[in-house]
Amino acid sequence: MASSDQTRLLLVEDVPQVAQYIRGLLNSQSTVKLLDVLEDGAKVVAQAQQLRPDVILVDALLQGRVKGPQLVEQLRASGLRVPVIVLTVPQNPVEADPDRGIHGVLAMPFSGFDLMNRIATARKEFATISTTGASRIFSVFAPKGGVGKTTLAFNLAVAIGQLDQRTVLIDGSLQFGDLRALLKVPVDAPSILDLPTDRVAESDLQDVLWRDPSGIDILLAPPRVEMAEMITTRDVDKVLSLLRRVYGAIVIDMSSVLNDINLAFLDLSDTIIEIVTYDSTTIHNTVAVADAFRMIGYPASKVRYLVNRADSSGGIDPTDLERAIGRVPEHKVVSDGILVVQSNNEGVPFVLANPAAAISQDVARVAQEVLAVHGLRPVPVAARR
Numbered sequence: 001m002a003s004s005d006q007t008r009l010l011l012v013e014d015v016p017q018v019a020q021y022i023r024g025l026l027n028s029q030s031t032v033k034l035l036d037v038l039e040d041g042a043k044v045v046a047q048a049q050q051l052r053p054d055v056i057l058v059d060a061l062l063q064g065r066v067k068g069p070q071l072v073e074q075l076r077a078s079g080l081r082v083p084v085i086v087l088t089v090p091q092n093p094v095e096a097d098p099d100r101g102i103h104g105v106l107a108m109p110f111s112g113f114d115l116m117n118r119i120a121t122a123r124k125e126f127a128t129i130s131t132t133g134a135s136r137i138f139s140v141f142a143p144k145g146g147v148g149k150t151t152l153a154f155n156l157a158v159a160i161g162q163l164d165q166r167t168v169l170i171d172g173s174l175q176f177g178d179l180r181a182l183l184k185v186p187v188d189a190p191s192i193l194d195l196p197t198d199r200v201a202e203s204d205l206q207d208v209l210w211r212d213p214s215g216i217d218i219l220l221a222p223p224r225v226e227m228a229e230m231i232t233t234r235d236v237d238k239v240l241s242l243l244r245r246v247y248g249a250i251v252i253d254m255s256s257v258l259n260d261i262n263l264a265f266l267d268l269s270d271t272i273i274e275i276v277t278y279d280s281t282t283i284h285n286t287v288a289v290a291d292a293f294r295m296i297g298y299p300a301s302k303v304r305y306l307v308n309r310a311d312s313s314g315g316i317d318p319t320d321l322e323r324a325i326g327r328v329p330e331h332k333v334v335s336d337g338i339l340v341v342q343s344n345n346e347g348v349p350f351v352l353a354n355p356a357a358a359i360s361q362d363v364a365r366v367a368q369e370v371l372a373v374h375g376l377r378p379v380p381v382a383a384r385r
């Protein structure tokens with residue numbers, strides 16, 4: 001496990017002597033871990049998505065297809081949300097400007113002390129910027145199984161991540177670990193159970209989260225059914241408060257029961273995205289859950305209904321659903337059997353595999369709308385109905 005304040009650094013440097021000098025400075029200490037040295041600017045965004053560094057150091061004079069300043073801009077626009085320090089020479093002055101993705105500048109020559117100091121400051125300042133922004137918890141719930149919770153939670157999390165929110169997806173389906181199956185994660189991949197039970201620190205997350213190639217981080221469920229019982233409601237509280245400090249958006253894929261664990265997830269959610277479909281059992285259960293939520297004291301606005309497979313009414317009049325829930329559902333997502341099955345089989349989100357498909361556009365719109373509810377991002381005019 002990483003020590004609590006270890007910083008994971010990615011260096012982008014095409015001058016071997018400079019890379020070697022920095023390696024040398026970092027060799028004698030353990031607070032900064034050098035993950036890799038990349039020479040080709042064109043590969044950095046993809047590599048950073050895989051490696052998930054805490055800080056990236058970029059040579060302003062980087063040559064090649066993607067030059068230094070261009071790379072800094074690419075990293076800013078990538079939604080990775082990693083502080084970038086630009087390495088330069090006095091003849092090429094660069095100014096720190098977080099709005100342009102430059103969170104620190106280091107001019108040569110510099111000492112080991114300067115390097116460590118700049119890295120620590122950039123990371124700390126960036127964390128402050130990130131956490132002063134509001135963090136929101138969205139649980140994807142349904143009172144009936146098999147209605148698309150896992151599929152939609154995964155794609156919604158990726159779509160929210162695309163909107164520049166640092167996003168984590170929690171596999172709250174603790175017994176069966178639906179996301180493990182969907183993403184074909186190895187059995188020994190760490191899970192929520194691997195988080196220390198006391199004094200959980202931000203750095204512990206590094207060892208426990210699954211870095212999905214889709215760009216989001218995932219907190220997996222335990223690998224075996226019986227292990228779900230080891231998670232307590234206190235663990236849920238701790239995990240969510242920790243994730244809130246690091247992520248702009250937390251999406252939870254839930255199971256279909258109202259037990260203590262699920263109520264802990266729901267209590268702490270800012271918005272419950274409740275999936276409904278046009279079938280009579282779902283409608284019946286949705287009404288029962290609405291009663292339960294009312295008794296618990298959740299305001300009606302905490303729930304937003306999402307009709308999944310909204311284009312296949314299965315013989316049910318959509319107004320029956322509206323009458324039952326007492327309002328028009330806030331969101332609709334169409335069916336797309338071929339794309340959903342194909343993407344789920346490959347463990348990739350359809351919002352990335354085929355962003356132009358109607359189902360992907362629907363999910364992207366849900367992402368914009370749920371963020372807009374919390375003032376996190378205005379809904380673009382084109383997305384309004």
Ligand SMILES: Nc1ncnc2c1ncn2[C@@H]1O[C@H](COP(=O)(O)OP(=O)(O)OP(=O)(O)O)[C@@H](O)[C@H]1O
Pocket residue numbers: 142144145146147148149150151152173178254255256308309333334335336337338340341344359
């Ligand atoms: N909009 C959609 N279009 C086509 N197929 C869909 C759609 N949404 C979900 N599905 C399919 O429905 C099935 C169930 O989806 P999923 O596993 O996401 O549901 P769930 O609610 O998480 O189930 P569980 O209750 O078992 O956790 C999957 O086979 C998925 O491919």
Ligand SMILES: [Mg+2]
Pocket residue numbers: 149150151173178254
């Ligand atoms: Mg599921």
